[in-house]
Amino acid sequence: MGCCGFPVSHEKYYHDFRLVELQSTFYRLPLEKTALRWRKEAPSHFEFTVKAWQAITHPVSSPTWRKVKPPPGRIGSRYGLLKPTRQNFEAWNKTLEICRLLHARMCVIQCPPQFGFTQKNVRNMETFFNGIDRNGLILAWEPRGNWIERPEEIRRVCKILDLVHCVDLLRIDPAYQNRIGYTRLHGLGRREVNYSYKYTNGDLDNLSKRVNMLGQKGVEQAYVMFNNISMFDDAKRFMYRNRILPE
Secondary structure, three states: EEOOOOOOHHHHHHHHOOEEEEEEOOOOOOOOHHHHHHHOOOOOOOEEEEOHHHHOOOOOOOHHHHOOOOOOOHHHHOOOOOOHHHHHHHHHHHHHHHHHHHHOOEEEEEEEEOOOOOOHHHHHHOOOOOOOOOOOOOOEOOOOOOHHHHHHHHHHHHHHHHOOOOEOOOOOOOOOOOOOEEEEEEOOOOOOOOOOOOHHHHHHHHHHHHHHHHHHHOOEEEEEEEOOOOOOHHHHHHHOOOOOOOO
């Protein structure tokens, strides 16, 4: 278990946790030498999971591109939304290389709400995921938008494409279960995300129960990732309430 991004200095974080989900890779992929430095400075037992570069999933019209310069003009239209284009396949290969340098075993593919359930999007997904080299990576797919109303479609897609259904476990259960579980906790409230939310002890106890239920359903390893403003404190409280001690 751990946080989505480094909420404190790397050194302090390594002392308290054994896992982080890199968020910076979503906005801009690091240089290879930077990824190698991150791997070298981390303890040998420390695990990185990688959030895939937004070029694969988010069109250049997405507000997430405001932090970086998007590809221009007609070229930009070939990126995002899991389109099976040469540009998206190249973006995946660059993401895959960073995963390799970090010795990551998990990569998170987060889609925007506008990538809703349509037959066209499903066809693009199938062509894209069947066309990429995974090099042994486990892929956790986090759909948003109206997919939540289509659990049967999520189950079918995850099964045929060998994807982990990534969810916020305090909001919904995964529609498809395999030996790996991956939950990203975005805070509670009416909206799909509420990053300012601070989890109560009751919330954390409920999370413990829901993670244990995954184990009863055959999940052998569950990744529990906090993704809110108070994630460092919330994750530490969850860890100590469940007697999970850092190595």
